[in-house]
């Protein structure tokens with residue numbers, strides 16, 4: 001992204017400078033990002049967050065679950081903004097970081113404009129929002145709110161078998177105090193997350209900034225297909241118990257079920273054992289990500305896929321197990337705050353999203369709003385994700401206006 005550095009306009013330089021500093025951290029040769037929680041790339045990004053926040057005069061702390069908080073002032077009824085810095089494998093540059101950089105830039109602007117907050121303001125970097133390493137999305141905000149128990153979190157393992165507790169300890173953080181943080185949650189009066197739009201709603205609305213109305217119900221289910229390893233060259237087709245066959249038909253069935261329900265279904269994070277070329281697999285593991293406009297459609301898809309997998313498994317002699325990993329009911333954002341934010345953002349369009357966010361988790365506990373920034377490609381969770389310079393600055397301006405209103409009212 002080529003920002004036009006303009007020394008006369010401190011506002012551009014601050015966003016530009018922050019963006020250019022963060023951009024290289026965790027960038028892979030693919031052009032996407034591999035910034036997974038507690039890995040060196042994530043730790044670099046966390047160090048950048050802390051240094052930048054301190055440079056803005058904020059007090060930086062890490063909570064018991066690893067979330068980073070940068071405070072301007074102390075006490076309750078705080079206005080909190082921010083997002084996340086972790087990514088999906090080969091994810092885009094904007095998903096998460098745009099919210100964090102915009103939040104820090106908004107603080108810089110408020111200070112530059114001499115705004116004196118009447119209540120605390122904090123910028124948060126929620127940990128493991130994508131769930132890309134340990135599987136459960138929004139883990140940092142779910143631990144904060146008690147939506148995920150510490151006993152479950154500490155034993156979550158990445159694909160190398162490293163647990164959350166081991167990885168967090170390896171980052172020199174105490175992983176023995178994971179869990180709900182009601183005092184901290186009680187300090188939050190309002191949460192506002194800015195995020196790149198993951199879709200083309202704002203392109204269709206021809207608007208640089210939008211406001212979220214709702215998040216579709218969605219979830220993740222872990223499928224396991226257990227068959228029997230055998231020789232690819234000497235085992236008759238009729239004698240096979242091939243989990244790849246059952247899995248393949250389940251993937252096809254998921255597409256059909258989703259289409260019938262007007263929903264979405266995606267299998268990812270696939271592992272095959274022993275994954276040879278001349279051996280029939282013994283085991284296939286895969287995660288189903290499904291999302292739908294309403295809970296009944298989501299339930300129909302998951303039920304349909306589960307039943308299909310079981311039926312194909314019976315036919316193929318493959319044992320199928322399905323484990324719910326995380327499920328988020330529909331999120332309807334606080335209507336008053338939603339409309340207030342839309343007004344403050346110059347009459348920004350209001351639109352739903354199928355993407356999950358920490359704001360969705362927080363919205364069950366505190367008045368929460370989301371600002372979206374136009375993504376002309378509509379692509380997300382891939383290197384093609386993009387938001388143009390002017391739209392990013394429009395997002396920063398909108399967020400700054402919203403925060404100023406919230407901290408001074």
Ligand code: HGY
Pocket residue numbers: 095129130137354355356357
């Ligand atoms: O997966 C999601 O919906 C979000 O981008 N973490």
Ligand code: MN
Pocket residue numbers: 084095096129195356357
């Ligand atoms: Mn995100």
Ligand code: MN
Pocket residue numbers: 088095130381
């Ligand atoms: Mn994401």
Ligand code: MN
Pocket residue numbers: 083084129195356357358359
């Ligand atoms: Mn998010």
